[in-house]
Amino acid sequence: MLRSRRLGVVMRSKQQAQANAARHVAADDWEATFRQMALYDFATDVNIGFVLAYFRSFAVPQISEALLATGEITQRPGKRSTDTGIVVYEIITHGFDSERGRTMVSLLRRVHAGVPGTDDDFLYVLISLLIAPLRWLDSHGWRAVEPTERAAAHRFFFELGQRIGLEIIPSSYDEAAVFFDDYEASHVAPSAAGIALTTSALPAFTIKLPYLVRRWDREILGALIGDVRVSVALGLPSPARGLTAAVRALLWVRNLRTAHSAPSELPVFASGAATTIYPTGYLLSEIGPPESSR
Numbered sequence: 001m002l003r004s005r006r007l008g009v010v011m012r013s014k015q016q017a018q019a020n021a022a023r024h025v026a027a028d029d030w031e032a033t034f035r036q037m038a039l040y041d042f043a044t045d046v047n048i049g050f051v052l053a054y055f056r057s058f059a060v061p062q063i064s065e066a067l068l069a070t071g072e073i074t075q076r077p078g079k080r081s082t083d084t085g086i087v088v089y090e091i092i093t094h095g096f097d098s099e100r101g102r103t104m105v106s107l108l109r110r111v112h113a114g115v116p117g118t119d120d121d122f123l124y125v126l127i128s129l130l131i132a133p134l135r136w137l138d139s140h141g142w143r144a145v146e147p148t149e150r151a152a153a154h155r156f157f158f159e160l161g162q163r164i165g166l167e168i169i170p171s172s173y174d175e176a177a178v179f180f181d182d183y184e185a186s187h188v189a190p191s192a193a194g195i196a197l198t199t200s201a202l203p204a205f206t207i208k209l210p211y212l213v214r215r216w217d218r219e220i221l222g223a224l225i226g227d228v229r230v231s232v233a234l235g236l237p238s239p240a241r242g243l244t245a246a247v248r249a250l251l252w253v254r255n256l257r258t259a260h261s262a263p264s265e266l267p268v269f270a271s272g273a274a275t276t277i278y279p280t281g282y283l284l285s286e287i288g289p290p291e292s293s294r
Contacts, residue, residue: 030151030152030155030156031095031096031152031156033148033149033152034092034149034152034153034155034156035092035093035095037145037149037152037153038089038092038268039089039092039093039267039268039269040263040264040267040268041263042133042137042141042142042145043264043267043268044254044268045133045136045137045140045141045142046133046137047085047268048133048136048224049129049132049133049134049135049136049137050085050088050129050132050133051205052132052133052136052224052225053128053129053131053132053133054081054084054201055198055201055205055221055225055234056128056132056184056225056230057124057125057128058193058194058197058198058201058233058234059184059188059189059194059229059230059233059234060121060124060184060187060188060189060194060233061187061189061191061193061194062117062118062121062187063117063121063124063125064191064193064194064196064197065191065193066115066116066117066121067115067193067197068193068196068197070115070289072289073197073200073201074196074197074200077200077201077203077204078203078204078276078277079277080201081201081204081205082204082275082276082277082278083277083287083288086282086287087104087107087108087287087288088129089269090103090104090271090284091104091105091160092156092269093267093269093271094271096159096160096163100271100284103284104284104287105160105163105164107287107288108160108164109163109164109165110288111288111289112164119166119167119168120183122164122166123161123166123168123169123179123183124179124180124183124184124187126157126160126161126164126166126169127157127170127176127179127180127183128180129157130153130154130156130157130173130176131176131177131180133153134150134153134173139226140251140255141255142254142255142258142259143259150173151172151173153173154170154172154173154176157176158170158171184229184230188229188230188233189233190232190233190235191233194233194234194235195234195235198234198235198236199235202217202218202221205217205221207276216243218236218237219236219237219239219240219243220239220243220247221234221236222234222236222237222238222239223239223243223244223247224247
């Protein structure tokens with residue numbers, strides 16, 4: 001009983017310390033606030049949210065058909081998913097006005113210039129990177145997201161949208177959430193292209209799972225997405241109640257351990273670091289599709 005109380009005190013102390021720090025960050029220091037969230041305080045959860053956002057875009061037929069036509073995800077699925085993460089994390093780590101940040105924004109502009117789609121389609125892909133991680137945190141995070149942190153996350157993707165040429169972007173997190181929900185309500189639907197992309201992209205997700213549960217990768221992805229409509233559109237089976245309960249239990253244990261552990265001093269991302277796709281590290285010039293297809 002005494003040990004339990006002590007652990008509770010430690011958990012509340014860590015939560016309070018991070019929350020206080022977030023509240024006192026200056027409003028114009030949103031880049032630093034979001035960097036702290038994504039690389040340190042909520043590193044695992046933000047990464048999960050980015051993965052879920054990546055798959056959710058396949059649930060929109062016109063987006064999945066445009067992506068399928070490029071051939072990038074079906075021909076080089078591991079590189080495409082890795083590169084997508086690298087682009088976002090390079091900007092988060094170094095900032096929009098750094099040389100590396102500007103290089104990644106320029107890459108995004110070039111890559112998307114030749115991809116067909118409406119302004120709402122491109123905005124949805126962008127807003128997914130904001131809403132999916134924050135909603136995941138709201139449901140499964142080890143502590144509550146502070147208003148300052150939520151505003152910083154919105155400002156980051158608002159800035160990214162402006163820099164890649166989007167003209168109309170929701171001016172607040174709440175407005176972005178309304179757009180996200182309305183867009184999905186009218187656009188999410190099953191399609192052959194969406195199922196093909198999910199099948200191609202799935203191995204990059206599966207390899208990150210513990211070996212013993214990889215046979216249930218599709219069910220686990222569906223459980224993490226937590227939206228039957230999206231899962232059906234992606235061709236994913238409905239997860240069994242037992243699997244969903246197991247995932248929630250594991251997340252609860254993870255949150256307990258996170259709350260009781262010391263804050264991480266190392267960021268979740270390091271520029272140029274080795275990955276499965278880039279075993280000796282990478283140069284920014286290697287990120288993205290070949291020049292001929294940009």
